[in-house]
Amino acid sequence: MNFETENDPEILRQAALLLERENQKLAKKIIELTRELLTLKGGDPEQLKLRIAELERQIASKNRMLFGEKSERRASDEESAPPAPPTPPKPPQKGHGPKAQPSLPIEEVPHVLDEADRVCSACGEMLDVWEGQFEQSEEVDVVPRRFVLKLHKRQKYRCRCGGCVETAPGPLKLFEGARYSIDFAIEVASEKYHDHAPLERQVRKMRREGLVVESQTLWDQIERLARLLAPGHEALVQYQLAQGVLGVDETRWPLLGKSEPSRWYAWSMVSTNAVAYRILDGRSTEEARKMLGGYKGVVMCDAYAVYKSLAKTEGFTLAHCWAHVRREFIEAEVSFPAEAKVVLDLIRGLYAVEAKCKPAPDGDEERLALRQAESKVLVERIRAFAETTNVVPKSRLDGAIQYMVGIWSGLTRFLSDPRITLDNNHTERAERGVVVGRKNHYGSRSRRGTEVAALFYSFIESAKLCGIDPKAYLRTATVAALRGERIPLPHEVAASPSGAS
Template sequence: MRFDTENDPEVLRQAALLLERENQKLAKKIIELTAELLALKGGNPEQLKLRIAELEQQIAQKNRLLFGEKSERRGGDEQDVPPTPPKPPQKGHGPKAQPSLPIVEVVHELDEADKVCGSCGGALEAWEGQFEESEEIDFVPRRFELKKHKRQKYRCRCGGCVETAPAPMKLFEGARYSIDFAVEVATEKYCDHAPLERQVRKMRREGLLVESQTLWDQIERLARLLSPGYEALVRHVLSQPVIGADETRWPLLGKNEPSRWHAWSIVAPDAVAYRILEGRSSAEAKQVLGGYEGVVMCDGYAVYKSLAKGENAKTKLAHCWAHVRREFIEAEKSYPEATKAVLGLIRGLYAVEAECEAGAAGDEKRRALRENVSRPIIDRIQEFATTTAVVPGSSLDKAIQYMAGMWSGLTRFLVDPRVPLDNNHTERAERGVVVGRKNHYGSRSKRGTEVAALFYSYVESAKLCGLDPKAYLRRAVMAALRGERIALPHEVAAQG
């Protein structure tokens, strides 16, 4: 069978089942041969037991990657969790409302030759106010224009005064491309993830001949104007009592050695700021978070722990229950009963959070529920971790050790209602950076990393506040050109 050309879903399903059964037979044979080999080599029973457990774990993980579900969502069979109410039945797919689109009425009339009655041959007259109506969403192609600005000159008959009409505002003196053009390029690159070369090809199809260097010049100039607002955005995030932090790879092109640059993100409820730095060591962590006085929600990466060390450290760490949950999901195939118990308890923690309103309005209720409901669940999770017998080095052992190593950070939410259960909101804020990295392949220069960090901070903060990124960027640029303070996205959103 040629899998690369077969399109029948049923044939592919049967082939997958056969492959899975064959895979299980081969796995069983590998374990038997390994046991026989260890016995011939004189290995002791404990070594044999550990080796077989390790093989079973590896085989289970590979089977899960090949044939298992990719989602982290669990079924509803975990214990201590209230059942999820069923979704209402879908009533069909109707037309989606389009409140933002302008409405253009197009009246269709009969040709003169068709305005004849089919019964008597008389002339048909328009029936006032009567139409057959329908809707259609149409596409109006984008159009570039070469505007010639003619500034009228004025003079007095006395010859002592000449005045010229003011010029339109420009990105810089002598700029050939408009402010709206530059904002459009920046939005397509950092919001819609279109590389500059791709934009060049698209513009060429639309009649504009331009080079990618010219487009870069526009967004680099915008970045200079917006720099003060970017620094203010970073300060705003670091002024919040609880923030999320994470880092993801960001390649710097043009080097022979592998790129170690990373995009560091710090996230508040109403803003996100990025810094792209050469590495992910404690030195870079201090550049991003050094001196921060508050709680940082993060994963178990060791550099974050370095920030909270020492008697004078003002940074406290909260750790992510979603990461702990993933560790137990990894062990689920090999240890279904043990993991079912702890996954049910973790799900119970999330069920408690779902009962509270998000933000400061739900803090008092959240504090009470966490003390009365979540704390007993935490005690049961701790009891599970200390009493469950595990094979050293197994996936279940690793999951328990991972959880135990971050226990103080995992339980901080019990005493502070502002601390979330997980760092998922920070990971969501990184989606734009990750998609952009996939499309742009990183940056070509150090300046490119600075410009990318600035625009991603503005764009993702605007989206977080429910603003249109392009409209917000234009507003910010116009304020900068007028010499005014740049209003940050959360401030614009608060103004309505």
């Protein structure tokens, strides 16, 4: 069975049940063999119990990761949070009330009485219109999307002298003789890379709405659009490489072939107002160099060894993510609740310090002062814990401490640089679109498909980060490209007086 491409829920459910049963058998066998091995080695009985207990907890933890719900929220976080101040009781309310819709256009729909109903029930005289008096109510309605076949008639003009003929200009086209409009191409791209609808699904939806079209035609539109916008994507990548701090991460992206899908990776670079993607055929140092080659700033990342290796040759500085450390100790908390709680509480204290500051860059000066005065003390306490705590070798707690110590210099770099955030969560959030898209259309079918996907995900996620409508931005960029102008980047459009809405 190919789990990468199988989409039948019942088949996947049966496969998961089989894997779970097999996993339980193997787990029991591992525990039995470990017990026999330690007994043969003549280990201390108490140490033997600790090792077996730790192994059982590790297996239980892995089972939860595979078959349970994932969450980083801890019950102790809610229990230890300070109680909220009492609020005065509110009067009982029926229902949830109407939700405000400030972005919807308002369309007034008048309602009048029929002529036969405009008769007074008391005297029989005709009723007069009461000027300015209405009973009003709101109703959210839907206007169905529709496709039209526009017949453009470009008027011709001539001079009586016979020496000049002029024709009115037509609409902008993606290419000479294009049958589909630029708005159609933008609609298809937005549906696929913003709303994650595969092209075949779009074909079925369009057919229900009256348009008969093939998926190849839709691909042709977005491929030509991507070709037009390619200089803007490259400019966005270069803009990111000029930033002082970048969040970097990578997530797998299948490239579907004739047999097994290959494991490509979507590499992301995230700054405060932009996201840039490249989809490359691996996650080695060579691919990382294609993404970060020439960068000299600060890279916020996880502990993946490729970044450390590349930093030595490229000359950028590494900063590491406290959220990843926190996750390690959450895993260890199952087996070592008291010890893990010490570190988790101190990490929560680091975030509490950050919450006191204004957002960057206005709060940078205050942030640096608070980090030196308060965060530094908390970091020293975490370090002391790591140096003085006795742990069972190769246990989950030992692994969490070793992970933290191994990236300590990157974890503490935020103390002296207010631009560096505590974690890389903003980069992981920017990857949600890629991950959802991967699940919906299973990656790309060609190398060119990966290039097109990287371009549109970069523009769409950047537009979302800047608070502008991705579809409106794509139109602004497309029109600029067709006119031979420089393609504005999303943060530039957001900063302009008109913006994109």
